[in-house]
Amino acid sequence: MYAERVWKTAGSGEFRIVYRREINKEIEEKVMKRLFTAGALACGLMFSGNLLAESRQDFDLTNQTGYTIKEVYVGPSKSDDWGDNILDGTMPDGSTLHMRFSRPSGPCKWDLKVMYEDGEDAVWYNVDLCSISHITIHWNKQTDETSATAE
Incomplete structure (x- = not known):
């Protein structure tokens, strides 16, 4: 039985x-x-x-600028050092990159810097990565300004 x-x-x-x-x-x-x-x-x-x-700082970065990004830097807001370029290759317009942090704890406030193929850059300071999961970068042709929206 x-x-x-x-x-x-x-x-x-x-x-x-x-x-x-x-x-x-x-x-x-x-x-x-x-x-x-x-x-x-x-x-x-x-x-x-x-x-x-999954770390609480993990996020997706989407390029909606119309241009190719050649370098991406993410560093703690309290640091003067950007560290190394985290891109492996380039990030074409319309692509999304998943940013994965190696440890589940740490600061929430980070700075984000992107560099384009033409040498121009855009920087955002004190981005609270613990409260967002997606950043989309835009470029406005009329104002010649790069902006970012967070979700």
Whole structure:
């Protein structure tokens, strides 16, 4: 005879175990404790992996300027150092780049700088990356000004 036990787990559905009923109670309890511990550990690892995968400062940058961007710099607002260009290649008009931060904590206020192929640049200071997920850069031909909208 077979029996089945079902546990509900947060966010991932059900955790099922099918086992033979003839197992004595002591062995059954040991097996169940080990399986429960392994399941809890697996759920914990999946949850912590999701936390590390998305940082609160991660955002998408979309180029709607009509020009190709050749360099992008993102640096903490309190720093005078822009660091390295984070683009691998160029960013054509109409493209979107996902900016992923390597650690889930840190400052929320960042400065953003883009450089175009013609050597012109645009800079935005004190951008609160913890409260937005998307920045779109625009260029207005009539005013010759670059602006950004955040969502």
